[in-house]
Amino acid sequence: MxxxxxxxxxxxxxxxxxxxxxxxxxxxxxxxxxxELIQLIDPQITRVSPSNAAALSPAILLEKISQHSPYVSSLSLSDDPEQAARVGFMTPQADSGAKKFEQQYLNPYTAELLGKPASEDFFxxxxxxxxxxxxxxxxxxxxxxxxxxxxxxxxxxxxxxxxxxxxxxxxxxxxxxxxxxxxxxxxxxxxxxxxxxxxxxxxxxxxxxxxxxxxxxxxxxxxxGNDSATISKTANASRAASNQSPSKALDLAAVWTSFRTEVPHYQKLILLLPSGSASTVQILYLDKQAAHPYANNRMVFDAASGVLQTHERYADKSPSAKLMASLYALHSGSxxxxxxxxxxxxxxxxxxxxxxxxxxxxxxxxx
Missing domain, CATH: 1.20.950 (Fumarate Reductase Cytochrome B subunit)
Structure with a gap:
């Protein structure tokens, strides 16, 4: 029965x-x-020809990009010399007062904006x-x-x-x-x-x-056994930083110097700029030996001086915290x-x- x-x-x-x-x-x-398919379909936008010179620093890239738009909110870089960088813009919408987030690919050697691949809109x-x-x-x-x-x-x-x-x-x-x-x-x-x-x-x-x-x-x-309040606070801080345009008190050169001193080698990173009264810059990065594509480490710097305030390493997390940070990696199979x-x-x-x-x-x- x-x-x-x-x-x-x-x-x-x-x-x-x-x-x-x-x-x-x-x-x-x-x-x-x-x-992978976006890079395969639109290599003219997502890939660049390596230059004999080193890639431009985030400070120089930001300065050049700001000439096109003052609403830069994030910058994504890779250690792959043929991989284009990505810049995020949080542009205010005049009709609603809300902000629209969009990303474009960027040549890290020339700061040339490469646009958005059509395949990305499809996905x-x-x-x-x-x-x-x-x-x-x-x-x-x-x-x-x-x-x-x-x-x-x-x-x-x-x-x-x-x-x-x-x-x-x-x-x-x-x-x-x-x-x-x-x-x-x-x-x-x-x-x-x-x-x-x-x-x-x-x-x-x-x-x-x-x-x-x-x-x-x-x-x-x-x-x-995780502290959900702390996790929520960290997640909200990350989202707030990524959804804003940069504040005036920002020394990105000092931030980058502090980051490179602490992390000489990385695989990928996302640099999140501060806004308004915010006074910190966040960098989420992957180690060379990252456990999976979403095993991000998190660093927080003082925006004006570049002094490192917080360095949260994925490897130092408890097993339960690692599991929570790996939910999307498990979901996608990565x-x-x-x-x-x-x-x-x-x-x-x-x-x-x-x-x-x-x-x-x-x-x-x-x-």
Missing amino acids: FRRICLQLHWLIGISAGLVLAIMGLSGGMYSFSS RVVLNLHRKLALDQGGKALTGAATLALLLLIISGMYLRWPTTKSLNWRSWLYLDWRLSGRDFLSRLHVVLATIAMLAYLVFALTSLSWSYEWYRKGLNALL FFGSAGMLIMMLVALLMPVLAVTGWTMYLSRRR
């Missing part, structure tokens, strides 16, 4: 949330290697579709609910898949009999693919819920390198297949 109820619940959740999950899976899979639409179904806050609520539904699908599906016998033969879990046809084949294909992708879907759900629901993120921090990203991309692209096979079996069963 309970098994029958669980089956009905699985069907009901599947046909209700299946379409949203299919859209999220398809768009998430398409976005997986977006950075921004794909990301918006993945996160909010392109529906703003209403879409965000739908994707959050669909993620909770995915958790219920995993739990009910696991219960339904568990063999009724004591023997746990792998064939009962993963074998696909190609001699089957019709609804029997679709049913077997559905359960085998879902079993293969189940662990990845569990990672998808458990990580993405932290961006959908504040109560979940607070609960996760409490469970891991925590495990390119192979992890490829696996997560493939299982994300399986979601539409599972939705179609599930709906087909349901309609066939109704008939």
